[in-house]
Amino acid sequence: MAILVVEDEEGIVSFVRRGLENAGHRVVVSSDGIDGLVMALSPDVDLVVLDLGLPGLSGEELLRRLRLRRPSVPVIVLTAKDAVADRIANLDAGADDYMVKPFSVNELLARVRARLRTSGQDRADALTVGGLTLDLSGHTAFVDGATVALSAREFALLSVFLHHPGQVFSQSQLLDLVWGYEFDGASNVVEVYISQLRRKLGAERIRTVRGVGYRLSDGDR
Amino acid sequence: MAILVVEDEEGIVSFVRRGLENAGHRVVVSSDGIDGLVMALSPDVDLVVLDLGLPGLSGEELLRRLRLRRPSVPVIVLTAKDAVADRIANLDAGADDYMVKPFSVNELLARVRARLRTSGQDRADALTVGGLTLDLSGHTAFVDGATVALSAREFALLSVFLHHPGQVFSQSQLLDLVWGYEFDGASNVVEVYISQLRRKLGAERIRTVRGVGYRLSDGDR
DNA sequence: AGCGGGCTTTCAGGTTGCCTTCATCAGGGA
DNA sequence: TCCCTGATGAAGGCAACCTGAAAGCCCGCT
Numbered sequence: 001m002a003i004l005v006v007e008d009e010e011g012i013v014s015f016v017r018r019g020l021e022n023a024g025h026r027v028v029v030s031s032d033g034i035d036g037l038v039m040a041l042s043p044d045v046d047l048v049v050l051d052l053g054l055p056g057l058s059g060e061e062l063l064r065r066l067r068l069r070r071p072s073v074p075v076i077v078l079t080a081k082d083a084v085a086d087r088i089a090n091l092d093a094g095a096d097d098y099m100v101k102p103f104s105v106n107e108l109l110a111r112v113r114a115r116l117r118t119s120g121q122d123r124a125d126a127l128t129v130g131g132l133t134l135d136l137s138g139h140t141a142f143v144d145g146a147t148v149a150l151s152a153r154e155f156a157l158l159s160v161f162l163h164h165p166g167q168v169f170s171q172s173q174l175l176d177l178v179w180g181y182e183f184d185g186a187s188n189v190v191e192v193y194i195s196q197l198r199r200k201l202g203a204e205r206i207r208t209v210r211g212v213g214y215r216l217s218d219g220d221r
Numbered sequence: 222m223a224i225l226v227v228e229d230e231e232g233i234v235s236f237v238r239r240g241l242e243n244a245g246h247r248v249v250v251s252s253d254g255i256d257g258l259v260m261a262l263s264p265d266v267d268l269v270v271l272d273l274g275l276p277g278l279s280g281e282e283l284l285r286r287l288r289l290r291r292p293s294v295p296v297i298v299l300t301a302k303d304a305v306a307d308r309i310a311n312l313d314a315g316a317d318d319y320m321v322k323p324f325s326v327n328e329l330l331a332r333v334r335a336r337l338r339t340s341g342q343d344r345a346d347a348l349t350v351g352g353l354t355l356d357l358s359g360h361t362a363f364v365d366g367a368t369v370a371l372s373a374r375e376f377a378l379l380s381v382f383l384h385h386p387g388q389v390f391s392q393s394q395l396l397d398l399v400w401g402y403e404f405d406g407a408s409n410v411v412e413v414y415i416s417q418l419r420r421k422l423g424a425e426r427i428r429t430v431r432g433v434g435y436r437l438s439d440g441d442r
Numbered sequence: 443a444g445c446g447g448g449c450t451t452t453c454a455g456g457t458t459g460c461c462t463t464c465a466t467c468a469g470g471g472a
Numbered sequence: 473t474c475c476c477t478g479a480t481g482a483a484g485g486c487a488a489c490c491t492g493a494a495a496g497c498c499c500g501c502t
Contacts, residue, residue, distance in 0.1 A: 072339060088331040096335055097318070110309040114317055117292075137388045139430050151460060152432035188478085189462065195480055208478070210470075372449055409489085410451060416491055431460065431488065 002026040002044055003112065006036035006062070007051040007078065012101075016049065019105035020112070033057030040066050045073065047115055049108070052079045052090070060093055067094040074115035078103070127162040129216060132205060134162050141201070148200050153178065157193050161206070161216035170213035223247040223265055224333065227257035227283070228272040228299065233322075237270065240326035241333070254278025261287050264357040266294065268336055270329070273300045273311070281314055288315040289398055290377075292384055295336035299324070348383040350437060353426060355383050362422070369421050374399065378414050382427065382437035391434035 007013050008031045020027045030036035033054040040048050052059035077095040097111050127134045133142040141148045156178045171190045207217045228234050229252045241248045251257035254275040261269050273280035298316040308319050318332050348355045354363040360376050362369045377399045392411045396402045428438045
């Protein structure tokens with residue numbers, strides 16, 4: 001799971017790397033064509049960002065050779081040339097996408113997302129805190145890999161904690177957030193649901209802060 | 222094997238059509254969004270060229286609904302807007318490529334070739350999840366090898382689940398996606414169809430998530 | 443146009459399991 | 473120790489869901 005950037009200009013490398021890493025990708029870099037081709041052949045590389053103006057082996061040549069060995073890995077080409085004829089030539093040489101310098105890093109990220117979406121299947125959005133994972137689109141919880149069945153209310157309550165790990169929520173806040181009730185001193189629903197969650201997830205995952213509320217335990221404090 | 226062009230401007234339609242047909246593609250055209258969506262769902266369509274300014278159903282909305290049902294068909298978006306923010310929005314909405322009007326038909330052809338090259342090898346006309354296979358072109362389902370006949374509605378409903386295994390869909394989402402209805406609290410069609418699918422496929426293949434919706438069971442959760 | 447058959451939708455009755463409340467128990471702090 | 477806050481098991485009520493059957497609709501056929 002990595003994105004390979006083949007580019008020799010220091011400045012571009014550093015800002016592309018920063019953007020991709022902030023977006024959660026692992027990034028490997030090569031500044032020359034021959035080396036870049038070798039790395040691009042590794043099955044660990046999911047996507048290639050390729051500058052055409054390279055020392056060693058030209059970008060076009062790299063692309064042609066890469067396509068012979070790995071026809072399906074997505075390649076996004078960076079170039080200074082913007083004539084229609086150049087674009088056509090590059091797309092036909094095997095580029096999946098094409099960006100003209102100077103470009104916005106946000107647009108590059110969007111194109112990366114678009115290419116990864118088609119190649120790998122989209123991963124559902126999930127929240128994880130210390131061995132506890134909540135699959136939001138699948139309404140499922142996992143504790144250390146094992147699936148745990150949760151009712152709609154239990155799920156809603158737990159997701160509040162996972163969205164704000166470590167934060168303390170009072171009973172009346174939770175009543176408001178999860179149940180939509182105004183404060184109702186007479187009910188102990190929240191307590192009951194906390195109890196149920198503890199039985200399903202393990203008692204130590206939700207801590208009581210006496211007189212204040214509850215908090216998701218991230219670690220052991 | 223056809224390319225669908227969803228575009229309402231006569232002039233663009235005719236020169237895009239000429240270009241694509243000269244390149245050897247079969248072309249079908251729709252000039253309005255609702256109709257376009259229906260055609261785009263046909264497994265016969267290999268690629269969609271989509272104008273965003275449409276009557277009926279906006280291009281963005283078409284793209285969103287199409288992605289839920291056919292996540293992998295390549296879509297090339299045509300638009301007049303060229304701000305970086307627009308490009309990003311469209312790529313994230315599910316566009317695979319993006320062209321700004323006015324554009325060269327040769328570049329469009331190059332982009333079509335680039336998209337067909339990648340989608341070609343992994344375009345399966347069948348979806349499989351845990352012993353359940355859906356033959357998209359034959360409108361047939363197979364459960365552990367045995368064929369099961371499905372009506373059009375049953376098929377459409379099941380295909381939503383198979384395109385997004387593990388994801389929960391609410392009754393109103395399904396009503397919207399499969400039936401095209403707005404929310405209608407009074408009907409229980411969805412329940413009836415889920416029931417029918419269970420009878421045909423085996424009860425445990427579709428799980429109820431009480432108070433939330435339904436999910437295709439991938440494995441045991 | 444009339445007809446037949448399958449697909450779709452509605453309806454009604456039955457079933458399930460979630461939600462809430464209540465009563466009782468545990469445990470920490472003064 | 474006593475009191476107060478929180479924990480937990482049990483049970484009734486009820487909304488959500490399931491499903492068989494019948495009515496309605498659409499489409500192809502004659």
